[in-house]
Amino acid sequence: MESKIFTYINTSTLSREDGSMAGTNVAVESGISVANWPTDAQSPALENYVALEDATLILRLRNAGAKLKGRTLMGELGLGLDRDTCGDAINSGLSDVVLKTDTTGEARMAAAISGCFGFKPSYGLISRFGLFSLIPSMETCGILSGSLETISKTIHTMAGFDERDPSMDESGIDQAMSQFNFQEDFQDGPLTVGLVREWNTVMGQSGNKGFEQAVATLGKAGVQIKEVSIKDFSLARTVHNVIGTVEASSSAGRFDSVRYGHRTSALVKNWNEMYVKSRGESFGPLVKAYLFQGGYFQYQNYSAFLDACRIRARLIETFEKAFETVDLIALPVSGNYGPTTEKPDTVSDFYDIFSLTLLANLTGNPSISIPGPVNDGNTGPALQLIGQRFNDARLLALAASVSDIYTGEMHHEI
């Protein structure tokens, strides 16, 4: 069992017993560096790679006494959930927390599938030093756990300025940390949850009864429901796709088969051929198609990339405006397709799966998936809540209240 969930199991039992994370078992997917652990992000591009040092966030967990359990499987280089086992690590009780990179919604989707909480923190709150995903501007360390309190504790431990990550937002961090430090009352007055008017226009979805019911339940419990308009909502997946592929094409440049990773065994005439062959053999079909799209935008249509970034700017602005009138924005985690670990065949399939989670990655907002409330037959039972940037502690607190409403509701029905 263990060996099916973990590709590597930490046999060292050394951990501090006095820290805030003491006694917490933490599993880590293979795209996050842990010193002396195999760290191949499930890709031949990192074949046999053993991390030389801890990611900053790992170091902080270690110092706080967390017990590092082992490696879970992940989609190649963080793209999608093919063969992913992080949910199993929670469900089996083998770990209390799983760390999983979230660039398109992977951590939240995995949580939705396995029925635990999945949290994606604000971009720039937790150091990305030592993370291996393909899309730096959307990369965050997601957390899966059965307990919101544990998530909160884990985030609090990992967050904070790190000079080895140049994309950290110092003033944002200050704000977020003070929320964690002074557990103020996050809500006075009634909670207002925003519904994105355009949400079901994505993929021409025709309503989602489970989600509508979940919202209705909130209304009954006294939560104010308010419609907000996010004009570029239907464009978001395209924007994510364009920007994501360009960043991937660029950041995959480091996989050169020289310093690490798979080197072709074919006879090559020169180093260019060595690169072409080695890299051609290193990437799976989804990643490869993704990188070719990025190559197209990078080398043949760069203006499309800039245009996508302009739309991203407008999305960020619209989001900020929306949060002037609502506390949270609610969305399903998955659309009509339901959450799935099935292997997407094409980039387009991949985006079909993550079309509703990728928004928070584009805008950098914290987002959480709450298991249970969206019950629509076989489709995804999880509700997604998005909070304001660097209000991570507040989002977690509000998520607890929302979750309570549902557990209460369910008790009621029983």
Next chain:
Amino acid sequence: MLYHDRFNCGRLGLADIGKTVHLAGWVDALRDHGEVLFIHLRDRSGIVQLVFSPEFAPEEVCRQSTSLRSEYCITAFGRIVQRAKGTENPNIETGDIEIIVTDMTILSRSDTLPFSITEKAMVGSGNESESREPVSEELRLQYRYLDLRRPGMQQFLIKRHKINACIREFLDQNEFIEVETPILTKSTPEGARDYLVPSRVNPGHFYALPQSPQLFKQLLMVAGFERYYQITRCFRDEDLRSNRQPEFTQLDLEASFIDEAFIFNLIEELLCRMFEAGGTSLPRPFPRMTWQEAMDKTGSDRPDLRFEMHFVEATDIFKETRYSIFRQILQRGGVIKGINVKQASDSLSKNVLQNEYAKQIVPGFGAKGMTWMRVTGDKLDSNIVQFFSDQEQRAIIELFNAENGDVILIIADASLEVVNSALGRLRLHVADRLDMIPKNRFEPVWVTNFPLFEATEEGVTSSHHPFTAPDRMDFDPTDQEDLLSLLSRSYDIVVNGEELGGGSIRIHDPSIQQKVFTALGLSPHEAEKKFGFFLKALDFGPPPHGGLALGLDRVVAMILKTPSIREVTAFPKNRSAFCPMTRAPSRVAHEQLVELGLLDLGKIEALPGSDQEQETIDYLSWVSRIGFEEDERSMIQSALEDAVRMAKEVSGNAREYEPAISVFRGQNRFRKGNAATRSSFVKTRDLFKNTPFVKGDYFKVASILE
């Protein structure tokens, strides 16, 4: 100002004392002694000291002299006097005299120099021992006209001129005629890439710059000139190498009714005269080696004969060996050869032999390994000597003529080529490392009778060019084995391991020429298309002829002992085939391309529809350096179609917004302090932990070029 009575600075001497002279040149160096100013005036002939003193020069001249700076161009009148005892300067030719200036005019001023030009320190300035930072070659090339002002550089070009003059004089005496051949011509078969010149008058058509005047000189023989030569520029668009220029100068010559002996005689005499111009005499006659002999003895077709260390063929003594590595190689038809490094056991320790040579250096030469044996007393000493029988050990000592203190290095491989090539490079490496190569010695050798053809995947190709005469005419152009056994009537002149030139006796019989083309896989039609004009000429009574070309830049660089041919070239390109001074090659105006019809060219050639799309994939695969299998093509193709669609979706949207590259604009952060520090992973070598291939202190990659 008139210059008709001008004297040369460097030619003045004690005999001229008392004369009043008119000089012109550049301020090489200045020394200000308060009232009196000394300057070194330099012209092409050399340097002489000028003295500005209020005692002799009018006040106006003295005042002007204070504004002089390095490299001002001036003219001066003055009287030659003998220097006071003890103030002579032995560093310059004219050090016994100086000029008391009575008049001076500044002809032009110089900006601050990018680097110092003067090579001679003024006596007493105390700068003599000051070691000067070497000026970067890039800067020298950018200001080449200043670089060439330096007397050393001028001497290189002046000597080159003298060598050229000596060539012309000698060939003229031997009744060679200098004839110029075209620069705008048709692609010739030297095998390197051509530089192409688009024709405006014939749109879509190109001239090629000559890689050599090969066909023209042969046509001059058909034309009956009997003896031709030319000092000419040749052009080859080759990959970058340190001692190579895209254009280079060749002494090209050809003669009729001659044989190899004529060429050997002529060129030996010519080279001796050329080397004498540089103060070196070459021993005559030059030794000769066949290509086979050179390969067998040194593993190289450019043998360096300044030292011995010839190969010893040792295959036979290991026929019955128990040593499994040798036995396996011999079973596969391999060979075992070695060299005896005389008296080297002090310099080549076991550690060096095993860990450096056997494990790293020799594998880098393409062989799988190397066997070494040190001779101690009359015994062999090695890590594997116990595998050899006493008889084998005695045979080794005898065959290699080994004595106490020698080191025997042996390479065995299934392929003779691998053994020769690796042992040849090892021979040079060891000789260089042990300083066995005498300096200032020149050892010429003729290497003759190269194979006419080399095997390729498709058949055979010419080793030189297809006009080289074979050693026999009765070959079967369809029999590959027969073709590969043919030798050519070719000859290379090699000095100190460097090929200075080469040539051959040519084919003059059209039927033999046709047979060679057939052997090369050229149909009569293709041969006609490529060389029709030349083949036609062979139908009109061509004389037997042959010739040779010398790479003049290399010869001159060798004679003048300069490290690079760039030192003997007035305006060379740098190692990237770029001229830092003119900044050639450069982009050209769109209109020029239109006028030359170069823009339309692509459109005509490009195929519509799917092929164009296929090109996009292949282009992206190349620029992203990501290969793909044919069965992935359609998957990538449809991903790219999606990308094109997505580009349309986002384009022109949100124009008024600045692109958000990230949610949060990244910050530049600088490491504290400004000293370079090494990652601790370098110190611990952990950096190499994850690399698939490591060699010593380097990441190992495929070679940069083929």
